Amino acid sequence: xxxxxxxxxxxxxxxxxxxxxxxxxxxxxxxxxARLDGPIxxxxxxxxxxxxxxxxxxxxxxxxxxxxxxxxxxxxxxRHHVPASVDHIxxxxxxxxxxxxxxxxIAQGTLQMLFEFQxxxxxxxxxxxxxxxxxxxxxxxxxxxxxxxxxxxxxxxLLSSGLHPHYASVCQTMARFTQDDLxxxxxxxxxxxxYDALVAAIDGDTSCVVxxxxxxxxxxxxxxxxxxxxxxxxxxxxxVVTEPVALGAIKSPGEMGADIVVGEGxxxxxxxxFGGPYVGLFACQKKYLRQMPGRLCGETVDANxxxxxxxxxxxxxxxxxREKATSNICTNSGLCxxxxxxxxxxxxxxxxxxxxxxxxxxxxKAADALSAIDGVTLLNRSFFNEFAIRLGRDARxxxxxxxxxGILGGVSLARLFPDEHQLDDTxxxxxxxxxxxxxxxxxxxxxxxxxxxxxxx
Amino acid sequence: MSMNNMGRPTNIDGVANDRTxxxxxxxxxxxxxxxxxxxxxxxxxxxxxxxxxAPETESRLGGLVRDxxxxxxxxxxxxxxRHYTRLSRQNYGIDLGFFPLxxxxxxxxxxxxxxxxxxxxxxxxxxxxxxxxxxxxxxVINELAVWLIxxxxxxxxxxxxxxxxHGELCGILCIKAALEARGEDRKIILVPESxxxxxxxxxxxAGFTVEDIPANADGRVDLAALKARLGPDVAGVMITNPNTxxxxxxxxxxxxxxxxxxxGYVYCDGANFNAIVGRVxxxxxxxxxxxxxxxxxxxxxxxGGGPGSGPVVLSEALSPFGPLPFTERYEDxxxxxxxxxxxxxxxxxxxxxxxxxHGQMGMFTRALTYxxxxxxxxxxQVAEDAVLNANYVLRSMEDLLDAPFxxxxxxxxxALFSDKDFAEGFSTLDLAKGLIDEGFHPMTVYFPxxxxxxxxxxxxxxxxxxxxxxxxxxxxxxxxxxxxGDEALHGAPYHAPLRRLDETLAARKPVxxxxxxxxxAEAAE
Numbered sequence: 011x012x013x014x015x016x017x018x019x020x021x022x023x024x025x026x027x028x029x030x031x032x033x034x035x036x037x038x039x040x041x042x043x044a045r046l047d048g049p050i051x052x053x054x055x056x057x058x059x060x061x062x063x064x065x066x067x068x069x070x071x072x073x074x075x076x077x078x079x080x081x082x083x084x085x086x087x088x089r090h091h092v093p094a095s096v097d098h099i100x101x102x103x104x105x106x107x108x109x110x111x112x113x114x115x116i117a118q119g120t121l122q123m124l125f126e127f128q129x130x131x132x133x134x135x136x137x138x139x140x141x142x143x144x145x146x147x148x149x150x151x152x153x154x155x156x157x158x159x160x161x162x163x164x165x166x167x168l169l170s171s172g173l174h175p176h177y178a179s180v181c182q183t184m185a186r187f188t189q190d191d192l193x194x195x196x197x198x199x200x201x202x203x204x205y206d207a208l209v210a211a212i213d214g215d216t217s218c219v220v221x222x223x224x225x226x227x228x229x230x231x232x233x234x235x236x237x238x239x240x241x242x243x244x245x246x247x248x249x250v251v252t253e254p255v256a257l258g259a260i261k262s263p264g265e266m267g268a269d270i271v272v273g274e275g276x277x278x279x280x281x282x283x284f285g286g287p288y289v290g291l292f293a294c295q296k297k298y299l300r301q302m303p304g305r306l307c308g309e310t311v312d313a314n315x316x317x318x319x320x321x322x323x324x325x326x327x328x329x330x331x332r333e334k335a336t337s338n339i340c341t342n343s344g345l346c347x348x349x350x351x352x353x354x355x356x357x358x359x360x361x362x363x364x365x366x367x368x369x370x371x372x373x374x375k376a377a378d379a380l381s382a383i384d385g386v387t388l389l390n391r392s393f394f395n396e397f398a399i400r401l402g403r404d405a406r407x408x409x410x411x412x413x414x415x416g417i418l419g420g421v422s423l424a425r426l427f428p429d430e431h432q433l434d435d436t437x438x439x440x441x442x443x444x445x446x447x448x449x450x451x452x453x454x455x456x457x458x459x460x461x462x463x464x465x466x467x
Numbered sequence: 468m469s470m471n472n473m474g475r476p477t478n479i480d481g482v483a484n485d486r487t488x489x490x491x492x493x494x495x496x497x498x499x500x501x502x503x504x505x506x507x508x509x510x511x512x513x514x515x516x517x518x519x520x521a522p523e524t525e526s527r528l529g530g531l532v533r534d535x536x537x538x539x540x541x542x543x544x545x546x547x548x549r550h551y552t553r554l555s556r557q558n559y560g561i562d563l564g565f566f567p568l569x570x571x572x573x574x575x576x577x578x579x580x581x582x583x584x585x586x587x588x589x590x591x592x593x594x595x596x597x598x599x600x601x602x603x604x605x606x607v608i609n610e611l612a613v614w615l616i617x618x619x620x621x622x623x624x625x626x627x628x629x630x631x632x633h634g635e636l637c638g639i640l641c642i643k644a645a646l647e648a649r650g651e652d653r654k655i656i657l658v659p660e661s662x663x664x665x666x667x668x669x670x671x672x673a674g675f676t677v678e679d680i681p682a683n684a685d686g687r688v689d690l691a692a693l694k695a696r697l698g699p700d701v702a703g704v705m706i707t708n709p710n711t712x713x714x715x716x717x718x719x720x721x722x723x724x725x726x727x728x729x730x731g732y733v734y735c736d737g738a739n740f741n742a743i744v745g746r747v748x749x750x751x752x753x754x755x756x757x758x759x760x761x762x763x764x765x766x767x768x769x770x771g772g773g774p775g776s777g778p779v780v781l782s783e784a785l786s787p788f789g790p791l792p793f794t795e796r797y798e799d800x801x802x803x804x805x806x807x808x809x810x811x812x813x814x815x816x817x818x819x820x821x822x823x824x825h826g827q828m829g830m831f832t833r834a835l836t837y838x839x840x841x842x843x844x845x846x847x848q849v850a851e852d853a854v855l856n857a858n859y860v861l862r863s864m865e866d867l868l869d870a871p872f873x874x875x876x877x878x879x880x881x882a883l884f885s886d887k888d889f890a891e892g893f894s895t896l897d898l899a900k901g902l903i904d905e906g907f908h909p910m911t912v913y914f915p916x917x918x919x920x921x922x923x924x925x926x927x928x929x930x931x932x933x934x935x936x937x938x939x940x941x942x943x944x945x946x947x948x949x950x951x952g953d954e955a956l957h958g959a960p961y962h963a964p965l966r967r968l969d970e971t972l973a974a975r976k977p978v979x980x981x982x983x984x985x986x987x988a989e990a991a992e
Binding site for chain 1: 519559644849876
């Protein structure tokens with residue numbers, strides 16, 4: 011077995027040192043009835059690198075690869091170009107095979123990177139501080155609601171209907187057991203977000219209002235008025251960002267007064283990977299710092315007075331506070347945070363702004379070309395790199411038909427909101443810098459042909 | 468004119484043997500290079516990516532253009548690569564040396580896993596692609612699920628939890644849902660004091676009240692005391708097996724039976740599954756739910772603090788409550804994804820979604836690659852070698868260092884020691900820092916809480932006898948210094964990139980983000 015260094019001679023020598031007759035003696039505490047006498051049946055025996063690689067390649071070949079066809083899927087996971095140096099650096103063994111930096115003297119690489127990451131996230135979101143990452147955007151969203159409950163000591167959270175339905179589901183799964191009161195509904199297919207309704211619903215029992223920005227349909231709206239109304243009732247505003255690249259073009263939630271900003275960092279440095287691992291981003295304003303979940307990296311000095319970094323304020327965390335901790339999170343998403351941070355460093359402010367401009371311009375072109383098709387209407391007045399189009403008939407078979415023609419054309423809202431049939435005719439389309447003008451033409455032509463067929467024109 | 472020495476072998480005659488000349492003007496020490504923060508070395512107009520110019524279009528950003536500076540520095544690609552390469556060299560990793568962090572299972576991370584996870588067919592597919600375009604990805608999830616079920620002897624598995632603590636939460640929610648379905652509202656979860664902090668935190672996060680389970684003198688759950696506490700208010704127990712003292716809970720089956728008889732459920736923390744994989748199936752011990760850290764037992768990398776992956780195997784009683792989405796394989800080989808759109812009437816009891824998509828796919832491909840490489844026979848050998856290595860450390864140290872439970876019999880995959888015999892004023896922390904100077908990552912320290920100054924050593928199966936012998940030699944030497952009261956140990960580490968760090972200062976005056984130095988304040992000084 012290529013991963014096991016002990017030889018049979020080693021094992022015998024070691025058993026002699028231990029004073030055990032054989033290895034079975036070391037498992038003497040296992041009750042006889044639970045001992046297995048040999049390898050578990052119905053599972054294959056060990057295999058060579060080559061054989062394993064062949065097996066895995068066969069499985070990989072059964073998937074349609076996003077990069078090999080016109081591709082327009084988003085809905086919380088976006089296909090961006092990841093510079094080659096990102097993947098090179100995260101595969102360095104010193105980063106890849108390190109543990110959570112509990113011994114700071116031999117973990118300054120990870121710690122300095124986390125300090126830089128926290129600063130990048132805080133600035134991108136327009137907040138004072140950010141933590142060292144969460145699992146993903148959806149779990150970060152629930153943790154933010156719990157944090158708001160702790161701060162306000164109220165249990166009613168208003169979720170905008172523009173929040174990603176999977177994020178809302180994650181929160182509902184938890185709230186059912188924690189007795190938090192979550193209010194939300196499906197999005198209304200209008201060019202405006204539901205902020206009027208949200209503002210009207212805020213009252214003295216409200217702990218927080220959760221708004222996604224841009225929202226699930228890609229709409230961009232000024233959340234300042236939500237902030238104003240929430241603060242008037244001493245409630246918090248939690249902004250959720252699923253596409254951080256957008257913040258290279260549009261105002262940050264922090265600038266508009268959001269108290270807590272969470273998000274999905276996958277767009278930068280982390281590939282699609284069928285949904286994970288991703289990286290949850292979590293930031294807030296300074297006054298709420300001690301109520302934050304997750305790891306925090308802070309600056310300090312060593313015994314010689316030199317600057318260094320350590321994990322800090324851990325009295326909030328489970329390994330110290332146990333059942334009184336701010337969260338149960340332990341392992342987070344360190345390596346994805348590194349990938350995010352490297353990509354952000356490569357871009358810098360200039361690159362991020364250019365990338366955002368390019369995404370938006372290509373999306374505008376695609377939106378115009380698609381809405382020129384007979385029977386297709388664009389829902390959005392505002393958007394960044396993703397928008398919703400209405401097709402006048404069930405979008406699901408159209409998505410499938412496009413896939414059969416070798417085009418991954420978008421996400422049908424029916425898949426995201428299966429119980430809301432008024433959304434069945436709508437499809438989300440995302441466009442990034444990886445989308446070529448030929449890709450847009452291919453989608454427009456294919457969708458045009460399908461629409462012509464369906465309407466009998 | 469001096470002689471041209473180029474290309475000749477260097478000669479150390481005449482080189483001063485003078486340690487004081489070791490200081491340098493740069494602060495660098497040969498291969499150990501200082502590295503500034505990107506906020507000090509980068510600038511907003513520098514960029515390491517070439518981006519095509521955007522075509523001319525009107526803006527549809529809703530009038531919310533970001534005008535103010537964001538404050539994000541950039542670096543060119545060569546500067547970026549150098550920045551992170553220099554940082555990486557200040558990190559200890561398994562690739563560099565022995566990393567016996569107890570309860571963390573820091574085993575070798577095979578590079579075939581990395582290669583497979585990067586196949587475009589796995590790395591470049593979107594979670595919302597039509598199901599018929601991702602049959603291979605669903606195949607990976609399904610195949611891994613089958614391995615986990617067979618290795619644990621359980622009924623089902625929830626694949627989506629993102630890490631161990633998330634898996635605990637999932638299992639605990641399933642228990643709560645099962646009680647709810649029975650129309651019972653039990654509020655108490657019993658957790659031993661020796662448990663990982665995540666156990667009580669997860670139970671509390673799910674709305675339960677946590678109570679301690681007493682331990683007996685040999686480091687295991689006190690069965691009689693536990694039985695006495697069980698009753699109609701107890702929802703279940705969370706037990707780590709093998710436990711955090713490195714011992715197998717001999718009474719596990721009896722514990723499970725008692726809990727079931729009292730109407731509760733048994734959660735097992737599977738962090739230490741590496742000790743028993745292929746030798747014991749938790750399903751045979753009456754477990755109802757157990758998370759498996761793919762980043763421990765199944766070798767996916769820890770990455771400096773994640774990502775992890777924590778699938779939860781479930782008993783027949785709890786399987787109906789597992790989260791969405793999950794896979795279902797039909798006889799013709801076709802696999803469907805059961806999610807909100809497709810679950811319909813068939814899975815009315817599911818607790819719902821725990822994460823946005825399908826879990827840690829990138830970790831699934833790595834873990835499956837690892838399992839296929841080892842096979843059923845190799846995995847059994849993994850547990851045997853891991854346990855053998857830990858017992859070898861235990862028996863090589865017990866004459867010198869207090870090992871609280873050593874006399875009771877063999878340990879499992881980790882060996883536990885205490886600071887009992889250290890000289891006055893010498894702590895486990897001193898010992899850990901001394902080991903850093905000797906070139907080792909310290910063991911887990913001050914955990915479990917039930918042992919004073921605990922040191923928990925988990926060698927794992929991927930260490931050679933020579934590597935372990937070298938560690939034992941160094942460990943013994945530092946223990947001897949701590950027992951003899953060698954003052955120098957208080958100053959360790961001396962050879963790490965930094966000396967001991969002031970964690971109190973960091974907590975007292977938290978600086979969690981970089982900010983521009985206050986130039987006016989400096990000028991006034």
